[in-house]
Amino acid sequence: MPFRWGIFGTGAISAKFAAGLAAAQDAEVSFIASRTPERAQHFAQQFGIGRAIGGYREAAKAGGVDAVYIATPPSEHAAHALLCLEAGIPVLVEKPFASSAADAARIAETARAHSVFAMEAMWTRFLPAGRALKEKIAARAVGQVRLVAGNFGSSQVPDPNSGMFNPNTGGGALAHLAAYPLSLGQWLFGAPTLVQAIGTIGPTGVDEDAAFQLLYPGGVIGSYFVSARAWAPDAFQVLGSDGMIAVRGSVVRPYGLDIVEEAPLKPEQAQFGLKARLKQHGLVHRIAQVMGRSSRGRGKAHRYHYAGNGYHYEAEEVRACIGKGAVESAIMPLDDSVAVAETVDRIRAAIRGQAAGSGVA
Numbered sequence: 001m002p003f004r005w006g007i008f009g010t011g012a013i014s015a016k017f018a019a020g021l022a023a024a025q026d027a028e029v030s031f032i033a034s035r036t037p038e039r040a041q042h043f044a045q046q047f048g049i050g051r052a053i054g055g056y057r058e059a060a061k062a063g064g065v066d067a068v069y070i071a072t073p074p075s076e077h078a079a080h081a082l083l084c085l086e087a088g089i090p091v092l093v094e095k096p097f098a099s100s101a102a103d104a105a106r107i108a109e110t111a112r113a114h115s116v117f118a119m120e121a122m123w124t125r126f127l128p129a130g131r132a133l134k135e136k137i138a139a140r141a142v143g144q145v146r147l148v149a150g151n152f153g154s155s156q157v158p159d160p161n162s163g164m165f166n167p168n169t170g171g172g173a174l175a176h177l178a179a180y181p182l183s184l185g186q187w188l189f190g191a192p193t194l195v196q197a198i199g200t201i202g203p204t205g206v207d208e209d210a211a212f213q214l215l216y217p218g219g220v221i222g223s224y225f226v227s228a229r230a231w232a233p234d235a236f237q238v239l240g241s242d243g244m245i246a247v248r249g250s251v252v253r254p255y256g257l258d259i260v261e262e263a264p265l266k267p268e269q270a271q272f273g274l275k276a277r278l279k280q281h282g283l284v285h286r287i288a289q290v291m292g293r294s295s296r297g298r299g300k301a302h303r304y305h306y307a308g309n310g311y312h313y314e315a316e317e318v319r320a321c322i323g324k325g326a327v328e329s330a331i332m333p334l335d336d337s338v339a340v341a342e343t344v345d346r347i348r349a350a351i352r353g354q355a356a357g358s359g360v361a
Helices: 012-023 037-047 056-062 074-086 101-114 128-138 173-189 267-272 274-279 282-291 312-323 334-358
Strands: 003-008 027-034 051-054 067-070 091-094 118-121 145-153 194-201 207-215 221-227 232-240 243-248 256-261 300-303
Touching: 003 012, 003 056, 003 312, 012 027, 012 037, 012 312, 027 037, 027 056, 027 312, 037 051, 051 056, 056 074, 067 074, 067 312, 074 091, 074 101, 091 101, 091 312, 101 118, 101 334, 118 312, 118 334, 128 173, 128 243, 128 256, 145 173, 173 207, 173 221, 173 232, 173 334, 194 334, 207 334, 221 232
Parallel strands: 003 027, 003 067, 027 051, 067 091, 091 118, 145 221
Antiparallel strands: 145 232, 194 207, 207 221, 232 243, 243 256, 256 300
């Protein structure tokens, strides 16, 4: 029997999830729900879904599914997750898990109290490259990790009616973009013990740019920036004593890793070793400039391609966890989602405090 999904929301992310299920093993979308019957019916026709339901409360009551994917605006995630959990329906909640740490905690507490599965849809953790990154760090592939860096930016016109810029629906660069590098950092190094941040608040009232530094347990420093108004490389790098690991492709959907392995230099090697002397030869510099290469170590590409559009990996995790009676995923545990929401709250508070102090807010 196929695993039956219900979907809350008819936006672009719902369309990606529905399309991604084509690569999943024996899965189908049983219903699509929206605020209005018209929107639900239109989506159902586009994807060949049998049931279109107008109203989320009605959809939760209708049931008939094994899990619901919640892809409504972030401001509605907690309310819609609780509707399903209290009805005994497992949920996969699109990132951000909730618009505040308090709401994230409510989802986690309700799932545990009712013994019903819940998970944040942070699909990057489930992609082959994401899993490989976790394994490489655990195996100390680049020695002792000292720094982690991530950024995600997209230059967009600030339309107050769009989800990114509407404060009433949970807009902002932190909610829509920062979740990716923050969740990866949390997964790899734990909850930060120190948070520092600066940023800008746009005319619609949401955070449009943010730069933040975190200190993780064990002394790992995190440095990140995200923006809804500026283009930025879509990158994530882990920097260690013996090299560096960088994701290939987007931090959202990596398809491989670039790994540079280079042992630490001893003082005499850095100053007088053969490698150090060669790096200062004029011919070496000229070749590097012509070839467009750095004098630093070169990375080796490791490919970890994903199937389909990549969304089915998180869906299959939900199915596997429910099949064994788990209330949460070991890869994307509820405590991680709550901790990331707490970090976002702290970053947002710092930015708003800075803006208020400067007279901008």
